[in-house]
Amino acid sequence: MNSIIVFGASGQLGRCIKNVVELNNIDNVIFLPEAEADILDTESLEKIFSKHKPAYVVNCAAYTAVDKAEDDAGTAHKINVTGAENLAIKCKAHGSVMIHISTDFVFGGDVAHPLTEADEAKPIGVYGQTKLDGELAVAEVLNEHFIIRTGWLYSEYANNFAKTMLKLGAERDELNIIADQVGTPTYAIDLAKFIFTIVNSSSQAYGTYHYSNEGVTSWFDFARAIFDISGVKVKANPIRTDQYPTRAKRPSYSVMDKSKVKQTFNIEIPYWRDSLVTCIGRIQQ
Numbered sequence: 497m498n499s500i501i502v503f504g505a506s507g508q509l510g511r512c513i514k515n516v517v518e519l520n521n522i523d524n525v526i527f528l529p530e531a532e533a534d535i536l537d538t539e540s541l542e543k544i545f546s547k548h549k550p551a552y553v554v555n556c557a558a559y560t561a562v563d564k565a566e567d568d569a570g571t572a573h574k575i576n577v578t579g580a581e582n583l584a585i586k587c588k589a590h591g592s593v594m595i596h597i598s599t600d601f602v603f604g605g606d607v608a609h610p611l612t613e614a615d616e617a618k619p620i621g622v623y624g625q626t627k628l629d630g631e632l633a634v635a636e637v638l639n640e641h642f643i644i645r646t647g648w649l650y651s652e653y654a655n656n657f658a659k660t661m662l663k664l665g666a667e668r669d670e671l672n673i674i675a676d677q678v679g680t681p682t683y684a685i686d687l688a689k690f691i692f693t694i695v696n697s698s699s700q701a702y703g704t705y706h707y708s709n710e711g712v713t714s715w716f717d718f719a720r721a722i723f724d725i726s727g728v729k730v731k732a733n734p735i736r737t738d739q740y741p742t743r744a745k746r747p748s749y750s751v752m753d754k755s756k757v758k759q760t761f762n763i764e765i766p767y768w769r770d771s772l773v774t775c776i777g778r779i780q781q
């Protein structure tokens with residue numbers, strides 16, 4: 497089998513993919529962190545594609561600082577749009593299939609039913625807009641793509657809401673957490689495993705898919721579950737979005753419908769709380 501190349505390999509999802517590869521002795525996966533492969537450097541991308549001739553490319557590289565993006569739109573655009581497009585162009589030239597990761601934040605949050613791939617994406621912040629523009633750029637250049645929209649990623653690796661809550665919960669007596677933003681957390685290890693389901697299926701059902709864990713929760717309820725499962729004793733107060741001002745607006749509802757991904761790949765998706773138990777167990781090992 498030709499190789500799989502993971503770009504943005506030192507980020508959260510990249511590290512989860514590496515963990516899945518190591519635990520399952522999967523061969524032929526090449527992990528390239530930004531220091532070894534900048535997705536904005538087209539000359540070095542050409543060398544990498546020529547050398548490895550990857551069957552699949554997984555794009556985990558992204559600008560993910562949601563608040564910072566509001567004041568740094570140029571950089572966010574470069575990485576999330578131009579970078580994604582650069583990879584798609586190289587995939588087209590070298591016959592690779594691209595698995596590109598996107599976000600529930602492409603939705604505006606003004607519709608309170610689980611969002612399908614056919615629902616209109618209407619981002620309300622720079623991060624979400626650049627991720628949507630990145631999706632469009634990939635799809636325009638390359639037919640052989642899987643765009644996976646996921647949401648609220650967390651894991652034992654890198655920075656994420658679950659690790660922030662564990663840290664703050666241990667430091668403070670009380671925390672205020674937004675209870676009127678609703679979505680679904682995704683354990684990045686589950687997403688990493690799903691990426692290998694796509695690869696192993698050799699599916700040609702290219703297009704956009706929603707993948708998060710199952711179920712629905714708010715940031716407040718997610719935090720409560722983190723504290724309950726980990727045994728961290730902290731008073732968690734539910735608050736409204738307007739009581740926790742942030743630079744970027746976030747969708748108040750970004751639950752995704754996963755019927756398409758379940759039918760196409762014949763998968764069962766873990767319930768968010770079950771995966772949270774697994775993740776916290778691994779953090780506390």
Ligand SMILES: NC(=O)C1=CN([C@@H]2O[C@H](COP(=O)(O)OP(=O)(O)OC[C@H]3O[C@@H](n4cnc5c(N)ncnc54)[C@H](OP(=O)(O)O)[C@@H]3O)[C@@H](O)[C@H]2O)C=CC1
Nearest residue numbers: 504506507508509530534535557558560599646647648649
């Ligand atoms: N985190 C989340 O909650 C969610 C994330 N997503 C999407 O999932 C994907 C993976 O996210 P996640 O792993 O959490 O994000 P991270 O921020 O943890 O990882 C992104 C990685 O991309 C790297 N990167 C940035 N610029 C470049 C570049 N020019 N060339 C190569 N690599 C670069 C970063 O390197 P460095 O650290 O050196 O900057 C970092 O290692 C992204 O597409 C994101 O939009 C979707 C929904 C939720």
Ligand SMILES: Cc1cn([C@H]2C[C@H](O)[C@@H](COP(=O)(O)OP(=O)(O)O[C@H]3O[C@@H](C)C(=O)[C@@H](O)[C@H]3O)O2)c(=O)[nH]c1=O
Nearest residue numbers: 560562599600601647648649657672673674715740746
């Ligand atoms: C730390 C903290 C956050 N919050 C709120 C702010 C925000 O609305 C929500 C989540 O905050 P964070 O900044 O950790 O998460 P955020 O970076 O907004 O998470 C998003 O990241 C991008 C990359 C995505 O693609 C999204 O799917 C989503 O996961 O929790 C509180 O209410 N209280 C707190 O103490």
